[in-house]
């Protein structure tokens with residue numbers, strides 16, 4: 001599956017897979033009909049995952065960078081959201097070329113974020129509050145400052161040489177490989193020390209690990225066990241779809257990079273690696289595992305996550321998040337994509353449902369409407385959607401407040417390695433930098449990484465120092481403190497919607513049926529389980545809209561409505577959202 005994030009004129013595509021957890025231990029006491037998939041009920045299917053970008057969440061020591069103590073200080077806030085799992089972006093030692101996605105020590109904590117003692121306290125604090133912790137595992141590549149890479153590059157005969165992909169220059173130049181983050185988009189970097197090229201699908205400081213090497217694989221499994229033994233509850237595998245490679249590095253047709261996912265995702269032996277990882281690690285712990293992407297086809301997705309495959313268990317598909325463009329998007333397309341994924345996974349496998357993460361610009365700016373008159377309504381509508389679909393909802397920090405794109409118009413205000421390198425690339429080739437910046441302002445992932453807006457004090461209460469990335473100037477208006485005591489706030493609506501999901505298994509496991517399919521303005525569907533039937537109505541436009549449900553709504557009970565209406569008709573107000581019991 002794909003994740004795109006646009007940097008300027010080019011769309012960068014990231015492929016990732018979803019990992020599975022092999023937990024058999026959380027069958028519930030309550031009798032609920034579940035999909036035919038033999039895996040049945042699981043805690044991770046019933047969880048609501050809150051994704052925290054640690055660098056931007058809360059700074060405890062005034063250095064301008066979020067940290068673990070900062071997260072600890074906000075555990076009650078997280079608990080009060082009602083979420084029961086947290087996915088933390090990487091917190092390991094890293095030189096931060098790609099904000100922690102370049103790990104130089106997998107068993108230690110990044111200095112900026114704190115210490116292992118802080119981590120232990122965080123995990124304990126989460127568990128005391130019944131919140132599970134999902135770690136981000138970056139093992140398609142490491143940092144070039146990892147000891148393995150330092151050893152590997154030191155000589156052609158180093159025992160670590162085969163931990164990475166090297167091509168000796170005596171053989172000539174290797175066949176072209178596309179790099180997502182390199183200034184020249186060339187994934188082979190020449191290193192004069194041993195007169196050889198190393199492979200890096202991402203930045204030059206992110207050399208790809210060689211999964212063909214069984215020693216490397218054992219190192220990774222042992223590292224996963226290190227964290228599982230500490231008691232973490234899950235793993236999210238970063239970019240793992242890229243891990244398996246044909247190490248003969250054959251030439252690919254010219255222009256392959258325009259469709260590089262076809263070549264990069266689901267390489268040879270990927271399923272073998274996942275089965276091995278499952279047998280060696282996941283099957284031994286009650287952990288949930290999820291990774292990015294689902295390969296190239298729906299069948300790939302099933303092959304990765306169906307319970308009987310013993311690989312992964314939750315597919316994290318990017319097809320839907322990729323359809324939002326600066327010019328807008330078609331709701332018909334959006335509905336078609338979500339409906340296709342749901343029906344493909346109706347009986348087997350399990351899906352993650354999300355509209356944002358740390359690689360995307362803000363949900364309300366991309367899929368809703370961030371103009372003042374519609375921001376709250378459309379944000380509540382989108383959260384109603386995520387939290388009423390079948391699959392495990394993933395909510396990105398700040399989206400509960402309707403945080404918006406900052407849209408900085410100067411390149412100096414950006415930090416993202418992909419954006420900065422692409423800017424340089426466009427400059428080098430004489431590209432249209434004005435157009436590039438227009439795209440960046442709308443879709444750069446730094447829009448989703450500006451500091452969390454806690455209150456109206458300096459820098460949104462995120463830090464007492466200078467924040468590593470500028471705060472969105474709208475923090476005086478949009479912040480958690482001001483929403484806390486407002487019953488109609490986005491924050492309180494989000495809490496209510498989570499409670500509704502947690503109280504009603506129909507929203508987790510119920511059959512999904514799209515209705516009024518060709519309605520270009522309204523997304524309507526029912527969820528059904530054990531004689532219970534809920535109807536979800538979502539007006540995706542800033543005008544009144546009519547929906548034709550074909551259902552008798554006269555006795556319907558409104559369970560939640562973003563206009564606080566207690567009755568419902570087929571005429572919906574702008575961005576109106578409602579969940580109704582029929």
Ligand code: NOJ
Pocket residue numbers: 014098101102138202238239292358359
């Ligand atoms: C996917 C991560 O989500 C993204 O943030 C990162 O830049 C790339 N993988 C490389 O690790």
